[in-house]
Amino acid sequence: MxxxxxxxxxxxxxxxxxxxxxxxxxxxxxxxxxxxxxxxxxxxxxxxxxxxxxxxxxxxxxxxxxxxxxxxxxxxxxxxxxxxxxxxxxxxxxxxxxxxxxxxxxxxxxxxxxxxxxxxxxxxxxxxxxxxxxxxxxxxxxxSENIYSTPYNEENEELQIIDKILIDQKECLTLVNPEQAELSLIGIGNHFEELVKLSQILAENSARISLYCIQEWNYLLSEEMKKKLQSTKKIGIILDHEASQSLEQIIRSLGKECFLLTPEYLKIKSIFPEYQNEEANFDFKSLWSKIS
The missing domain is CATH 3.40.50 (Rossmann fold)
Structure with missing residues (x-):
């Protein structure tokens, strides 16, 4: 691959x-x-x-x-x-x-x-x-060259295969969507591998949490996205970006109780990408601990 x-x-x-x-x-x-x-x-x-x-x-x-x-x-x-x-x-x-x-x-x-x-x-x-x-x-x-498969570098470095049905959802991939989800998480495409790993934890723990991946920021406020989020009680945005008043104002327009999950930039000590997500508490394990 x-x-x-x-x-x-x-x-x-x-x-x-x-x-x-x-x-x-x-x-x-x-x-x-x-x-x-x-x-x-x-x-x-x-x-x-x-x-x-x-x-x-x-x-x-x-x-x-x-x-x-x-x-x-x-x-x-x-x-x-x-x-x-x-x-x-x-x-x-x-x-x-x-x-x-x-x-x-x-x-x-x-x-x-x-x-x-x-x-x-x-x-x-x-x-x-x-x-x-x-x-x-x-x-x-x-x-990956495309997301029919994406590297999953855990103990055995297995490949996590993404269902082609999901890939056909070009604007928004639904990675996990249990019935009666109380929390919906929305992540962005340039941290896709971490989202895939997080989706596995959510599925394994039967969490009542949906997980979506969008590529275009404006899609967050689209009518299609609002329909997906219609029945959820709370929304979390996973975003590699500084939290700000203007950003919080944007996500509040979704009309639900919302919160941001952003990196803790000041905790980053390394310049090597393989360590930075973990140091910033923005890897899949850290994200899971924040919402569980």
């Missing part, structure tokens, strides 16, 4: 080759990663942003960010391109120790953008094909 580290892929020359293979093109591709620009000939964002973007008036653009933050680029991206996709190669937990500032507070500023959290390589490239104004926050995690 092929796997990708999407963060590393986005900052490598191979990514540009894959874009060509997929027939995906942009009028301009810009990056703030010096090595990527040197190896591929991409234009390097290396000046004061207002001055740099003044010369850009393009139909479509792709911005691949290594150190700069999404919030830094949003006003210039909107004024310089009719359609633009911003890839943050390291967001949330993965940005700590890697970026100039943590990339964990951007949703409240992204009103004119679709925020897409890819759960696998296939949906990542599909989002790039669709274009439109899109923000794609990546985490430094290995993901």
């Amino acid at each position: 092929n796997t990708y580290n999407l963060s590393k892929l986005a900052l490598s020359p191979i990514f540009l080759e894959l874009l060509k293979q997929e027939g995906i093109s942009f009028d301009a591709i810009l990056t703030d990663n010096t090595k990527l620009a040197q190896e591929t000939g991409l234009t390097l964002i290396d000046q004061e942003l207002e001055h740099f973007f003044r010369k850009y008036q393009k139909k479509s653009g792709l911005l691949i960010l290594d150190q700069l933050g999404i919030n830094d680029l949003l006003p210039y991206a909107q004024s310089s391109f009719k359609q633009v996709i911003i890839i943050s190669a390291r967001s949330g937990i993965a940005s700590l120790g890697k970026k100039l500032q943590p990339e964990n507070d951007y949703l409240s500023n992204s009103k004119n953008f679709k925020v897409f959290f890819p759960r696998d390589g296939e949906t990542f490239f599909q989002a790039l094909k669709n274009q439109g104004n899109t923000i794609i926050p990546l985490t430094n995690q290995e993901v």
